[in-house]
Amino acid sequence: MPASITLSQISWAAPDGRSLFSDLDLSFGTERTGLVGRNGVGKTTLLKLVAGDIRPQSGSVSINGSLGVLRQSVQVAAEETIADLFGVTRALALLRRAEAGEATADELASADWTLPARIAAAFNRTGLDAEPQTPLAALSGGQRTRAAVAALIFSAPDFLLLDEPTNNLDREGREAVIQLISGWRAGAIIVSHDRELLESVDQIVELTSLGSTRYGGNWSHYRERKALELAAARHDLADAERRMAEVARKMQATVERQAHRDSAGRKMAAKGGIPRIMLGGMKERSETTGGDNARLAERRRAQAQHEAKAALGKIEILQPLSVSLPPTGLPAGKIVLKMDGVTAGYRPGDPVIGDLSFDVTGPERIAVTGRNGSGKTTLLALITGELKAWAGTVTVMTAFAMLDQKVSLLDPSASIRDNFRRINRQADENACRAALARFMFRADAALQIVSTLSGGQLLRAGLACVLGSAPPPLLILDEPTNHLDIDSISAVEAGLRAYDGALVVVSHDETFLENIGIERRLELAGGDVNCR
Incomplete structure (x- = not known):
């Protein structure tokens, strides 16, 4: 029987009572499925239901085949090794005893001599440079994710369940995961905002508050369908608005005709040529006809309004954010950042960055890239003054703003509006509200407390507060797309495309870098640098 996953009439609500799924029916076969949707819509919850980590409050989950699960975070004990993650610690120990001549005859009969080669093959497919005995705690976050993916490959499940598998990975790690999915011939359900990875899937399933919609094809095909x-x-909105105008015109014409008839009747009655009983009948018919016409017109008007509201609601969901920002006034030839012969690190004698020199001139858009641990975060700390150079000079020649993944420039206990007024003291209330509205924080949405915002809302609020009134000529971003849903990434891209200042961006998301118009790259390699 072919491998399959079937969810039938699934209902599930969060502990706060918010319903995520209600009578959800969804099935998966041996194809690679990208699972997309806005933050908080239930993508990770759906994976947990399939994996058996949580049980549905009603409905059933039926699985035919084996599962391999990769979660967003890999929690490890201090003594746990890669071999433990693979589940082969005892098997490898047996091989070592056999090689040392210490194994019994029964143990030799059960030894798996293909094990080292199969482990090495899994390492190679994910680009992991390590040994099975390496402690997981000694690995970076990206290396740990690679190890977890390698363990899945090694176990060869019928279905992969991957939750944001490229988060925290450097470029090589991302490419390893993309290659894995591209070559995977069994089933896979992949929760991801990585559009490059989603180009490798066979279908997209979109979760919304209304349920699920399946789109055959990869990310590009999905976007075409959404367009x-x-x-x-x-088109539906234009039709509904035309019908509303037509209903209003007909209502007015009907009222005018009825008024004309009533006026003619009153004139005839005034001349005394109509018996009183007939006048009463004419009046009653006039009132009945007028009431019927009014009720019919009201029903048509209500229907047209309902259709217009529904079409407008779809547009508000589907329409990408587009913003216009005040200019920074940054001249093309002005040097905004200069690093000259900079060496820095955290432990004496062990520099993370060595003898680095480069300039940022005018509204350049520069991507800082490199493997995990190559010094990207260190470079940003030097630019912002958080870290002092051991040698050389760092000179920032203009006002700047830094947005890290946590958007720490915002006070989490204050509202978006209050944060904006604190950061932009020269802006009055009208300017504040107009700036926040450009980033989709209109009316009461601007009064939300920052600590209650989702990841996408948080970064959008940070951009609104920094760019909305008097944008600084230099903006520094550290992995801005991590943990954002695709709609939020699109909103951030729209804001950055409208920004005319200089950008220094740390990111491994190639699609994001392309969409914001990166012009130059600074590639770090553990002390060395390649500027292109």
Whole structure:
């Protein structure tokens, strides 16, 4: 029987009572499925339901085949090794005893001599440079993710369940995961905002508050379909608005005709040519006809309004954010950042960055890239003044703002509006509200407390507060797309495309870098640098 996963009539609500799924029906076969949707819609919860980590409050999950699960974070004990993650610690120990001539005859009969080669093959497929005995705690976050993916490959499950597998990975790690999915011939359900990875899937399933929708094809095909849906919604809205105008015109014409008839009747009655009983009948018919016409017109008007509201709601969901920002006034030839012969690190004699020199001139857009541990975060700490150089000079020649993954420039206990007024003291209330509205924080949405925001809302609020009123000529971003849903990434991209200052961005997301118009790359390699 072919491997399959079937969810039938699934209902599940969060501990706070918020319903995520209600009578959800969804099935998966041996294809690679990208699971997308806005933050908080239930993507990770759905994976947990499939994996058996949680049980549905109603409905059932039926699985035919084996599962391999990769979660967003890999928690490890201090003594745990890669071999433990693979589940082969005892088997490898047996091989070592056999090689030392210490194994019994029964143990030799059960020894798996293919094990080292199969482990090495799994390492190679993910680009992991380590040994099975390496402690997991000694690995970086990206290396740990690679190890977890390698363990899945080694176990050869019927289904892969991957939750944001490229988060925290450097470029090589991302490419290893993308290659894995591209070559995977069994089933896979992949929760991801990595659009490059989603190009490798066979279908997209989108979760919304209304349920799920399946789109055959990869990410590009999905976006084409969504664009068609947006065009159809705009067409439906135009039709609904025309019907509303037509209903209003007909209502007015009907009222005018009835008024004309009533006026003619009153004139005839005034001349005394109509018996009183007939006048009463004419009046009653007039009132009945007028009431019927009014009720019919009201029903048509209500229907047209409902259709217009529904079409507008679809547009608001499908329409990407587009913003216009005040100019920074940054001249093309002005040097905004200069690093000259900079060497720095955290432990004496062990520099992370060595003899680095480069300039940022005018509204350049520079990507800082490199493997995990190559010094990207160190470089940003030098630019912002958080870290002092051991040698050389770092000179920032203009105002700047830094947005890290936690958007720590915002006070989590204050509202978005209050944060904006604190950061932009020259802006009055009208300017504040207009700036926040450009980033989709309108009316009461601007009064949300920062600590209650989702990851996407948080970064969008940070951009609104930094760029909305008087944008600084230099903006520094550290992995801005990590943990954001795709709609939020698109909103951030729209904001950055409208920004005319200089950008220094640390990111491994190639699609994001392309969409914000990166012009130059500073590639770090553990003390060395390649600028192109």
